[in-house]
Amino acid sequence: MFVVNPQSGTPIYRQLVEQITRLIAGGQLAAGTELPSVRDLAELHTVNPMTISKAYALLEAEGLLERQRGKPMRVAARRRNQAPLTQRLQQLEPAVRDVVLAARQLEVGKKELVALLGDEWEKNDG
């Protein structure tokens, strides 16, 4: 369900937070969907259960997940566009910076890059 790479420089809890945030934003994880239990996920990936709990707790604090009594965490009801656009753009900046840098290194022009982004946007539209 999630990609967990313990050897990455990105701590495991952050890998999970980023993926789950993206999956919720992209609609793949709909409101009400139950997440795997801490124990199941820890066992599946052989990682310390504490790191999973940490990710879930952060997502809960952000309002993306909600705790249910005696049951696994579930995706909270959607609060659409809760953050102002400027803030959401800010979150996007690092990814954009990486893409632009990669394009420059590959000597891909601005026009071609923008066209490629446009194509990708169309592909995911719908």
Place this chain on the structure above:
Amino acid sequence: MAEPLVVARNVTKVFGATAALTDVSAEVFPGDIIGVLGKNGAGKTTLLETLLGFSPPSRGNVVVFGEDALQMSASAKSRIGFLPQLDEMFAMLNGKQHLAIVAAFHSGWDRALVDRLVAEWGVPLTRRVDSLSVGERQKLAVLCALGHHPDLLVLDEPVASLDPIARRQFLQQLFTIAENDKRAVLFSSHIVSDLERAANKVWIVKDGRLHWQGELDALKESVVRLHIHARAPLPADLAVPNALATRVTGNSATATVVQWEPAAADTLAKQLDSTVNVEALGLEDIFLELHR
């Protein structure tokens, strides 16, 4: 916060003219799985053994379960499980006889747990210890250390000879142990990927000092490699704040920095009129960088 199970204060250990440990202060809390990492001869084994009171520190002191480590009561000792780097098993006995002897020393021996792990891990019980493969012998030694549900489990290189499947099974067992909120595990290993899976905290031992200690996540977030690309040539003596090492080649530079704050990337980019890419480092890279 819960009381620490182990407290070491300013521990120095001198053998003859050489200091094996210098001014080590550390704590082990319930729930911790601490990975101890260090080069050969860095002092990991001396550290683990001194924490358990096997030999007196030259200076400083260690408290285990609230008692002086050098004068622990029998009941405190029974709450410890220890696997030395070279196991101390009797070559002539078989696994079954060996487990029976160890069990006899512990009132809280969990026969059912050990039987289950013997089956899961595939530990041969009917062959003499000296006929076991190194890995089989290591599994047996681990069982001897954890069968009595120790509150403090200390393992010196427990998995070096285990195959990947056995190592995963071993790590799962550590999670089960640390899940109990009274217990902690301290283990040294050169298999960095295992530490990254299992440890919530890391101790990096370097030249007898605890060079770094803290949460693994914090370590990964605080040590990064910067890739700097400027429009103009960078000075050969480029000073990057908190850099362990900097390498400048023309317009580009690579620097490994500690105490990294994400906001520093923009500041640096503006200062140097450059792009700054931040590469997060895995524990193995961090370990290497800290040993430059």
